[in-house]
Amino acid sequence: MTMQSDLLYSETxxxxxxxxxxLLSDRCEAAQVLARAESGQPHDLxxxxxxAGDMGLAGLLVPEPLGGQGASAxxxxxxxxxxxxxxxxxxxLTSAVIATETLLGCGTPEADELVGALASGGSIGVLALPLSTAPTASYGLVQEADGRLxxxxxxxxDAAVADVLLVPTSSGLHAVDTAADGVRVTAQIPFDLTRPLAEVTLESAPGxxxxxxxxxxxxxGLGAGAGLLASEQLGVADWCxxxxxxxxxxxxxxxxxxxxFQSLKHRLAELWLTTVHARAAARNAADALATGSEEAELAGALAQAYCSPVAVRAAEEALQLHGGIGMTWEHPVHLYLKRAKADAIALGTAGAHHETVATLVDLQAP
Structure with a gap:
């Protein structure tokens, strides 16, 4: 009989x-985040x-022999x-989760050396795919010829602050230093100002x-990212x-x-209930990844299918129920709405994850 996991938070x-x-209360207040967004350099390095370095959080998912903390999802x-x-x-999300898990999936000395650099916080790695790429999506945006990409x-x-790009091609996964010849990273205008996007152009770049x-x-990497993105969405919803x-x-x-007022009580009660459900879905996805469950893919897809719309709705309700002050640039609620909206298409839409769930449990639409 399969033992049921305890999804409650442990003391650790x-x-x-x-x-x-x-740390974040002291170093990441809303006014500071807004000021960075206005400056055009939103990353707080x-x-x-x-x-990443002092607290060692970049290496949570990395085994101790590779220089990490040996913790779990x-x-x-x-x-x-x-x-x-x-x-x-x-x-x-991009470096300590997606890039790190991608490297751990390689199982080669070259990848292990690189994952150690990411775990120490001394290097930032990014998977060179659009943020919207779902775990089950196909890709073929970069070609390789004689070691040149x-x-x-x-x-x-987060490509703008990356030290190394992980570039998938038909011949394999390649590491490309952003400082190398033939690599150009051009900032794009993102909807979510707190998670910048960039276009990566490779012109016979060495890999x-x-x-x-x-x-x-x-x-x-994308599967772990999708499963754990649900926890970020939970944090957004809970704040709202x-x-x-x-x-x-x-x-x-x-x-x-x-x-x-009774009508507002009802709206808040319903929002509270959906947030509680989102916590259960996000915790289940994290636990499935942590335990290496055979149902990790299903748990991640289910969490994304549920948590994405919950975060968006929570942010929309926060904006409306804050009234006039909520519509101002100075109030931080717009940052949460933009993060929720951007997360809703990151690593696959809720609809795409619904389709994945249907496939995995063999409940296809007629």
Whole structure:
């Protein structure tokens, strides 16, 4: 009989959350994030250095023999919840999760050396695919000839601060240094200002072959990214719910707190319920990844199918229920709406994940 996993947070996970939240409360306030977004340089690399290097969070998913912390996806999920709660402009999802898991899927000395550099926080790695690429999607944007790579890939998240690009081709997965000749990274205008996108252009750029089986490694990286993105979406939704409830307790109308109105109580209660369900789905996906469950792909697709619309709805409700102040640039709620909307198409839409769930459980539409 299969033992049911305990999805409650462990004492270690609670301590990790407390440490991350304390740091972000001090270093990642909404006003600071807004100021960075306006400056055109949204990435907070000082904060990333603290998170990745000093706290060792970039190596949570990396085994200790390779220079990591030897933790699991459950701990990484807790970090992503907090990063979502603060819409932190750091490349954790792209480097510490997607790129790291892709490298771990290679199983070669070349990939192991590179994953150690990412785990230490000394290097930032990015998978050179559009952020919208789902784990089951096909790709063929870059061609390889005699160790030289040529092609163009748009909407690559966090490529502007990457030190190394992981480039999949028909011949395998290659590592390309962004400082190498023939590599050009051009910033694009993103919807979510806290997760910048860029176009990567390779013109006969030198690459190092990491593995000949790019498909398996990339699918592992994108699958882990999709499963753990649900935790970031949970953090976004939870912040929106918490802040909205607090605001409606203080805002008055007709000498009564707005939150006492029956219609708003119903909206908040429904939002709370969907957020609780989203937490269960996100925790289940993280636990399935952590335990190496055979149902990890199903759990990740299910979490994405559910958590994506929940985060969007929570942000939309927060915007509306904050009234006029919520529509201003100075109030941070628009950052959460943009993150939720961008996350809704990242690593596959909810519809695409619904199709994956249907395929995995053999419940295809007629």
């Amino acid at each position: 996970e609670d301590e990790l959350r407390s440490a991350v939240r304390s 000082d904060l990333w250095k603290t998170l 459950r701990e990484a999920a807790v970090v992503l919840e907090e990063l979502g709660r603060f819409v932190a402009p750091v490349p954790y 040529t092609g163009r890939v748009g909407a690559v998240a 190092r072959l990491l593995t000949a089986d790019a498909a398996a490694a990339v699918r592992r 719910l918490t802040e909205t409830v607090a605001y409606l307790k203080t805002r008055t109308q007709f000498n009564r707190p707005v939150g006492s």
